[in-house]
Amino acid sequence: MMAAGLPDPKEIEELLLGGELRYTRVDAVRLAGVSREFSGKVWRAFGYPSMPDETVAYTEGDVAALERLGRLVEDGILDEDGVVRLVRAFGQTMSRLAEWQVSLLGSMLPQDANDASSAEAVQTIVEIAEKHIGEFEPLVVHAWRRQLAAAGTRALGTAATRENGDPAGRPMTTVGFADMVSFTQVSRELEEIELARVVEWFEETAADIVASLGGRLVKTLGDEVLFSAETPETGAEIALTIAATIQDETEVPDVRVGAAYGPVLPLMGDVFGTTVNLAARLTSLARPGTVVIDSELAAQLENEPDYEVARIVRRPVRGLGIIQPYVLRRNEKPKSADNEKPKSADTDADTGRDADRDAEAS
Template sequence: MSAGLPDPKELEELLLGGELRYTRVDAVRLSGVTREFSGRLWLAFGYPSMGDDVIAYTEGDVAALNRIRRLMDDGVLDEDGVIRLVRAFGQTMTRLAEWQVNLLGSMLRDDPNEPPGAEALESIMELADKHIGEFEPLVVHAWRRQLAAAGTRAMAAAATRDGETGAALRTTVGFADMVSFTQMSRELDEMELARVVERFEETASDIVASCGGRLVKTLGDEVLFSAATPKVGGEIALTIAAAVKDETEVPDVRVGVAHGPVLPLMGDVFGTTVNLAARLTSLARPGSVVIDAELADELEKDPDYEITRIVRRPVRGLGIIQPYVLRRAAPTP
């Protein structure tokens, strides 16, 4: 270990909120789950494999295993359902934890291009020791808020299905893609590029939320969003395109939006409609929004928009499509 750096075990126990005191055999015995199931859970959470005799579990780990066992005993979830739920938590929290550590590290060191040294790590430990009890409820609060929003969207979607069968829902989905990102990545250093990506994601995320849509995922130079209605989808697309034009730090974006059946799965969305939205993005000019025929049909009578038919194009995997450019209607004199 480098001189002056905190003890990794001390840091781990501080952040875990308890002493590492149990082996895997101990945790299995105390929780009542099987050895095989505990191994599946550990991997689903995203933790590295541990030998049976390695002391790697805290009281909190045993309590979590007990809660999971009770959920199965009460018939709330079966083993496969638990594994899927735990994997969702694990993958989400992995990104959140890395994001938070990187953010704290950059805030606590003089040169953001340098890795955190002993002083920065000591500051992170001190911050965690004093304030982790205040951060933890914020995570639960955000989760409950997002859970409520997702539940409300699911109820609204169910109310509009009118007896339709199948898992796919009719949804508006769109991609916003930064222009010339590859060239920009060659011209900027890593920290400058990261700042551009962060600013783009912040702008898009705020707009999607304020319009009432959902940010499905971010892909560096691209974001994928969804909206329950065509109107909301159109508003998100046009607002992102306009806002990024005014951003000095972020290059223009191309936006492609489509409306149709979408399969929601594990927080993501899949299907031909999603693929079509991605293809439409490649047809858009910088700063513009291109939509598919179905979304154009949904919005054509809305006085807030101007829809222009453009040349039919062949797109990979989907054949010949008819794209349209979406703009805001000119103000009435």
């Protein structure tokens, strides 16, 4: 039973959908000219719940979407599997965006509305949506086009320099993970709202740094972010800036960053491969507030005057055997003419002990 004073859920649904619920599934399939099986695959890929055939649950917009997707198959642009993958990407992305937007609207309610009854708070959100949803929708398309243009440019750049990739044609990329230290302990100590604010600040800060320096935020995982960059220098700058910026914020745990350079497999907006796995493993070797990189990235940066790479103890890592990690730091002093090479002695970054002796002892 609905609480007194709350708006009718159907009215809210139709407001947000931008149209009246007027068709059953049978109607939608017939009007769109697609098969029942195809509509079911698409509906599930969008992440929508299955509806009984006799339930009126479809709008003109739903019919139009099915019709457009059907034309993609008819015109040979995509096969059915391709359409389902495309729709799933849209559905997963939009689901997260919608949840975030509703949460944001709720957090922006005036203080007195938060203290008032649930009915009044919901009504306030509905009024905001009714008045401004038309302004939000073009922003979604604008952001998508901007991201599409950036992704297309990256793809063209990769194709133009394909000879610099690995034999399989995968692009050489710098990838890095930034991981909040002792997040499990922090999550036990903070209230849920405080924890959410810490995570949101961390994600926003990392995203701003990655974007401003020319990289790409591949994904966020709560207490961890994965980024990529086309050049070793950009990846190094992102890694060091994230570590330093988070370290300066006293209310947020430090991060440790691991980065690697090598071929990656871009797929559905994500990146895969040994290089990605190596970056993740290097993160676990870094101390709070520091950046640890692999030997390939170290080799790319060794002649860069802005950075200093220091070889540390070789470590065994799960699935990759024994690797040679390096600590990456900013070079506070310009390299002199007689000191152009980075440190070559195997030293432990924390103790200064000889790394080979440590490796033999272990």
